[in-house]
Amino acid sequence: MVSKRKTFTVYRVFIHCKIIKRYNHKGKGELTMKSEFKLIRRLKWEEVFLFWYLNEGENPSWQKLAMERGFASWAEWRLCGYADRFDCMNADWGLYQIDKPAEVIAGMYGGPFRTWIEKYYGGEVTKKFVELAEMSEIVAIPTIQAMKNNFPDSKVITVLTVGGKNFVIEGMHRSCALALMNHEGRELDKPLILAIGKSKLEFLPTVGRNTA
Known part of the structure; x- marks a missing residue:
């Protein structure tokens, strides 16, 4: 289980960080990324x-799922079950804009989550x-269809770059919605913001469900 100090640090960031207001501030420093990532x-x-x-932390459904997985809170679940195992804290992170989200996201990979694997x-x-x-099972998911027709573009999708591949580790349904748009020959009519981390790992471990 994650320590109380670690959980407190995360929630202190929630209170004091004014991230949304800083989206349009240009930063210095570069990560090695393709030209479509600004x-x-x-x-x-x-x-x-x-x-x-x-995106998730205050959603009662996600909070309930965290408890069902054996964790004391949503933060503990995502930190211990996902972020720690993906070594997210040691990745080199940047905030990026992409101008053709449907096309770019369609070329990315889904995270190694047990439910998705199965x-x-x-x-x-x-x-x-x-x-x-191209899968009928994906097309049939109501949440994905709803997002495809009314995409929540204000939400940030989180990506880890491992071994030269970009893996979505948060925002799977939104990414599927964008891929469906691309499949239909459509593009989102506005840019999208991504948080992309260049990982030090050689591969991503499989996570989900029994990672408590």
């Missing part, structure tokens, strides 16, 4: 985790979103 500024891991919290990856560790967009 660096806004560098990020600390605590800021990245705040994005994650803003339901949608056919037992493989990952699949590209362009492949997932």
